[in-house]
Amino acid sequence: MKQEFTITAYTENHVGLMGRIAIVFSRRKINIETMNVCPAEVEGISRFTILINESRDVVEKAVKQIEKQVEVLKVFFNTDEEIVWQEMAMYKVPTKVIAEQVKVERLLRQYGANTVVIRHDYTVFETTGHREEIDALVAALQPWGLIEFVRSARIAVIKASEGIHKAVMEFEAAKPSEPAIENEFLDQRDGVFTM
Amino acid sequence: MQKTIEKADTTLKEVPVEVEAPKTHSGGQVLLEAFLKEGVTTIFGYPGGAIMPIYDALYDYADKLQHILVRHEQGGIHAAQGFARASGKTGIVFATSGPGATNLVTGLADAMIDSTPLVCITGQVFAHLLGTDAFQETDVINITTPVTKWNYQVTDAEELPAVIAKAFYIAGSGRPGPVLIDITKNAQLQKIAFTEYVKCNFIRSYRPKPVVRPEYIAEAAKLINAAERPFIVFGQGVILGKAEEEFKVFIEKSGIPAAWTIMGMSAIPTDHPLGVGMVGMHGNYGPNKLTNECDVLIAIGMRFDDRVTGRLDMYAKQAKIIHLDIDPSEIDKNVKADVPVWGDCKETLPMLTAAIEERKHAGWHRKFIDCKKQEVEKVIHDEVYPETDTLTMGEVIRILNELTKGEAIIVTDVGQHQMVACRYAEYNKSKSNVTSGGLGTMGFALPAAIGAAYGDPSRTTVAVIGDGGFQMTIQELGTIMQFKPNVKILILNNCFLGMVRQWQQLFHEKRYSFVDIQSPDFVQVAKGYGIPGKSVSERDKLTDALKTMLEHDGSYLLEVMVGKENNVFPMVPQGRSVSDIVLSREEI
Numbered sequence: 018m019k020q021e022f023t024i025t026a027y028t029e030n031h032v033g034l035m036g037r038i039a040i041v042f043s044r045r046k047i048n049i050e051t052m053n054v055c056p057a058e059v060e061g062i063s064r065f066t067i068l069i070n071e072s073r074d075v076v077e078k079a080v081k082q083i084e085k086q087v088e089v090l091k092v093f094f095n096t097d098e099e100i101v102w103q104e105m106a107m108y109k110v111p112t113k114v115i116a117e118q119v120k121v122e123r124l125l126r127q128y129g130a131n132t133v134v135i136r137h138d139y140t141v142f143e144t145t146g147h148r149e150e151i152d153a154l155v156a157a158l159q160p161w162g163l164i165e166f167v168r169s170a171r172i173a174v175i176k177a178s179e180g181i182h183k184a185v186m187e188f189e190a191a192k193p194s195e196p197a198i199e200n201e202f203l204d205q206r207d208g209v210f211t212m
Numbered sequence: 213m214q215k216t217i218e219k220a221d222t223t224l225k226e227v228p229v230e231v232e233a234p235k236t237h238s239g240g241q242v243l244l245e246a247f248l249k250e251g252v253t254t255i256f257g258y259p260g261g262a263i264m265p266i267y268d269a270l271y272d273y274a275d276k277l278q279h280i281l282v283r284h285e286q287g288g289i290h291a292a293q294g295f296a297r298a299s300g301k302t303g304i305v306f307a308t309s310g311p312g313a314t315n316l317v318t319g320l321a322d323a324m325i326d327s328t329p330l331v332c333i334t335g336q337v338f339a340h341l342l343g344t345d346a347f348q349e350t351d352v353i354n355i356t357t358p359v360t361k362w363n364y365q366v367t368d369a370e371e372l373p374a375v376i377a378k379a380f381y382i383a384g385s386g387r388p389g390p391v392l393i394d395i396t397k398n399a400q401l402q403k404i405a406f407t408e409y410v411k412c413n414f415i416r417s418y419r420p421k422p423v424v425r426p427e428y429i430a431e432a433a434k435l436i437n438a439a440e441r442p443f444i445v446f447g448q449g450v451i452l453g454k455a456e457e458e459f460k461v462f463i464e465k466s467g468i469p470a471a472w473t474i475m476g477m478s479a480i481p482t483d484h485p486l487g488v489g490m491v492g493m494h495g496n497y498g499p500n501k502l503t504n505e506c507d508v509l510i511a512i513g514m515r516f517d518d519r520v521t522g523r524l525d526m527y528a529k530q531a532k533i534i535h536l537d538i539d540p541s542e543i544d545k546n547v548k549a550d551v552p553v554w555g556d557c558k559e560t561l562p563m564l565t566a567a568i569e570e571r572k573h574a575g576w577h578r579k580f581i582d583c584k585k586q587e588v589e590k591v592i593h594d595e596v597y598p599e600t601d602t603l604t605m606g607e608v609i610r611i612l613n614e615l616t617k618g619e620a621i622i623v624t625d626v627g628q629h630q631m632v633a634c635r636y637a638e639y640n641k642s643k644s645n646v647t648s649g650g651l652g653t654m655g656f657a658l659p660a661a662i663g664a665a666y667g668d669p670s671r672t673t674v675a676v677i678g679d680g681g682f683q684m685t686i687q688e689l690g691t692i693m694q695f696k697p698n699v700k701i702l703i704l705n706n707c708f709l710g711m712v713r714q715w716q717q718l719f720h721e722k723r724y725s726f727v728d729i730q731s732p733d734f735v736q737v738a739k740g741y742g743i744p745g746k747s748v749s750e751r752d753k754l755t756d757a758l759k760t761m762l763e764h765d766g767s768y769l770l771e772v773m774v775g776k777e778n779n780v781f782p783m784v785p786q787g788r789s790v791s792d793i794v795l796s797r798e799e800i
C-alpha cells in the first residue's frame with residue numbers, strides 16, 4: 018500500500034550529491050513530491066528532506082541505496098505520524114480586494130496568514146502549515162483574484178529523534194567537514210589560454 | 213610617576229617571511245606519483261587533447277608505469293576490468309574528454325554491476341570552459357553518476373593528491389566498484405608544491421563494511437545446525453573478500469552442498485566434492501531443482517540476480533534464508549532474508565564455522581548426485597562426447613580442460629559459448645573465470661583477456677568468444693599485435709548470434725530475425741595483425757588444433773566451426789521457477 022513517507026538524509030555538502038540521490042528515485046520511476054536541501058546545524062553537513070508516496074517496501078530499499086552513497090552520513094524514513102512537519106506558502110493577491118473585501122481579511126485571519134509585503138497594487142501573505150491547510154487557503158483566495166502562489170518543500174523533524182543532533186555533532190568532531198570545492202576558474206574565460 | 217623614555221629598539225628583527233614551497237609537480241605528475249604509491253603497474257588507455265598533459269607526464273614514467281595503448285576506450289576499460297579480475301587489484305584506465313569518456317560508459321556499467329574495482333581517469337576541458345559546449349566537452353560526471361561507485365571532477369591540482377587517495381580507497385574497499393576522476397586540463401598542467409602522498413583509509417561518511425552482529429551469527433548457526441537439507445549458493449563476494457580459504461573450511465565442516473553463481477565460479481576448485489555446480493538460467497540441473505527442496509538456503513556474497521532466481525515468488529519459498537553480504541542494501545532487496553548476516557565474509561565465515569556442528573548430510577547429497585546423473589545422461593554426455601556431424605561447444609571446452617588441467621584463466625564473452633564455457637570449464641584456482649555477469653556485455657572478452665594476461669602473466673589466458681561478440685571489439689587485435697600479451701583466442705563460430713537464435717527458436721516460433729551474422733575470415737584478419745591462427749571444423753583435428761594454440765609461444769587465434777543450431781540446456785525458461793528447469797527442448 019502506498020503512503021506518504023518522509024526521508025531525512027544527512028550528507029556531506031558536496032557538488033553532485035543531489036544528482037546521485039535523485040537517481041536512486043528516478044531509476045526506480047519513483048516520483049519525488051517535494052525535496053528540501055539545506056545546511057544542517059553543523060557547517061559542511063546538509064540535510065535532505067524528501068517526500069515520496071510509495072509502499073514501505075520500496076521506500077526501505079531506496080533508503081538503503083541512498084545510505085550506500087559514499088557521501089551520505091545517515092538516512093531515516095518516517096510516516097506522517099512519526100514526524101512533525103510543515104510547509105510554507107506565499108500568496109500574492111490584489112491589494113484592492115484586501116482593502117475592500119472584509120471577507121478576504123477574515124479569511125486571512127482565519128488561516129493565520131502573515132503579511133510579508135504590502136504594495137499599492139498587490140499584497141503578499143505567508144502561511145505555514147500542512148498541505149491541506151495551505152491548499153484550502155489557495156482555494157479560498159482563488160475567487161478573489163489570487164495572482165501568484167508558491168509553496169516550499171516539506172520540512173520535518175522526527176518525533177523519536179533522540180540523539181540526532183548529538184550524532185551530527187559527533188560526525189563533525191570525528192572529522193571536520195571539508196569545504197565544498199567549486200569551479201573557481203569559471204569567470205576567468207578571457208584571461209586563460211586554451212587549446 | 214617617573215617618566216622614562218623608552219629607547220627605540222634598533223636591533224634588526226628577523227621578519228618571518230612566508231616562503232612559498234617550490235611548485236615542483238604538475239597535476240599530471242602528481243597523478244602518476246600517486247599511482248606509484250598505490251602500487252599501480254599497468255595502465256590501459258587512449259590519449260586525446262584533454263588528457264595530453266597527463267600523457268606528457270607519462271612519457272617520463274615509462275620505466276615505472278606500463279601503458280597499454282588500446283584501440284578503443286571500451287577496450288581499455290574492459291582490459292582494466294580483466295586486469296582487476298585476474299589480479300585482485302584495482303584496474304586503471306585513461307581516456308580523453310568527450311567521446312573518449314563516453315566510450316567508457318559500457319565498461320563502467322559492467323564494472324559497477326559486477327563490483328570490479330577500477331580507477332578511471334578522464335581528461336576534461338579547461339575549468340573555465342565547463343558548461344560552454346566547448347570542443348569535446350561532455351558532462352562526464354553526470355553521465356557516469358549512475359554507473360560509478362563514486363566520481364569527482366578535479367578543477368584545481370591542489371585537490372589531486374587527496375582525491376586520488378580517496379578514489380583508490382573507495383574503489384577497492386567494501387563492495388568494490390568503479391570510480392571515475394575527471395581532471396580538467398588546467399589542473400593537469402597546473403604546478404603545485406608536492407612532497408608527500410598520503411593514502412586514504414577513512415572517509416567519515418563512508419562505511420565500507422558493516423559491523424558484524426554476533427547475534428545474527430548465532431541465529432544463523434542455530435538454523436544451520438537444525439537443518440536437514442541445507443544448501444549454499446555463493447557468489448563473487450567470496451572472491452572479492454579474498455575469503456576462499458575461509459569458505460572452504462566452512463563448507464567442509466558443515467558438509468553442505470554448495471553451488472556457485474556465474475560470478476562465484478572458481479572460488480573453490482570445480483572438482484571439490486561439495487561443489488554441486490552452477491545455479492541460474494543455464495546452470496546445472498540439481499542445484500536449480502533442489503533450491504526448491506532445501507530447508508535452509510545460505511546465500512554467501514551473492515545478490516539473487518533474476519538470472520539466478522527465476523520467478524521470485526517461486527524461489528526457495530520453503531526455505532529459511534540466511535544471507536551473508538557486505539552490502540546492506542543487498543539484504544532483502546530481492547529475496548527476504550530470515551537471518552541477515554551483514555559483514556565481510558572474510559570475517560563472518562570463520563565466526564559461523566566456529567559456531568556450527570560438523571555434519572555430512574550424505575542423504576541430501578545423494579539427491580544432487582542423482583540429478584547430476586540425469587543431467588549427464590540427458591545433456592552433458594551428448595554435449596561433450598557428441599556423435600553429431602558437427603562439433604559442439606561442449607566438446608571444445610572438454611578438450612580445453614583436458615589440456616589446461618584447470619590452470620588457465622578463461623575469459624568469456626556473452627552468448628551460448630559463455631554459458632557452455634561456464635558450465636563445462638574446470639578450474640583449480642580462484643580468479644580463473646572472467647566473464648561479464650551482470651551486464652552481459654558482448655565485446656567484453658577480447659579486451660578483458662588482454663587485461664587478464666597482464667593481471668596474472670604467470671597463467672595461460674584463453675578468451676572464449678562467439679563470432680558475434682568478437683566483431684564488437686575485434687580492433688583490439690591491434691593491441692595484441694603491438695604489446696604482445698599472451699592471449700589465446702578461441703572463437704566458437706556458429707554463424708549465428710546464437711543465444712538470440714536459441715530464444716527465437718524456443719519462444720518465437722523459429723522466426724530468425726536478424727541473427728544470421730556473416731563473419732570475415734577470422735584467420736586472415738588475425739594474420740593481418742601478425743597473429744597466427746587456424747580454423748577447424750573436423751572432430752579428429754580438434755585436439756591437435758587446441759594443442760597448437762596452447763603451445764604456441766604468444767597469442768594465437770583458433771576458430772572452431774560448431775553446429776549452427778545447437779542449443780544450451782538445461783535452461784530455466786524466462787518467467788518460470790528454478791525448479792521448472794528443463795533438460796531439453798521437448799520439456800519447454
Ligand SMILES: Cc1ncc(C[n+]2csc(CCOP(=O)(O)OP(=O)(O)O)c2C)c(N)n1
Nearest residue numbers: 627628629652654678679680681709710711
Ligand atoms: C552489447 C550487446 N548487444 C547485444 C546483446 C544481446 N545478445 C546476447 S547474446 C547475443 C548473441 C551472441 O552471439 P555470439 O557472439 O555469436 O555468441 P553465441 O551466442 O553464438 O555463442 C546477443 C546479440 C548483448 N548481450 N550485448
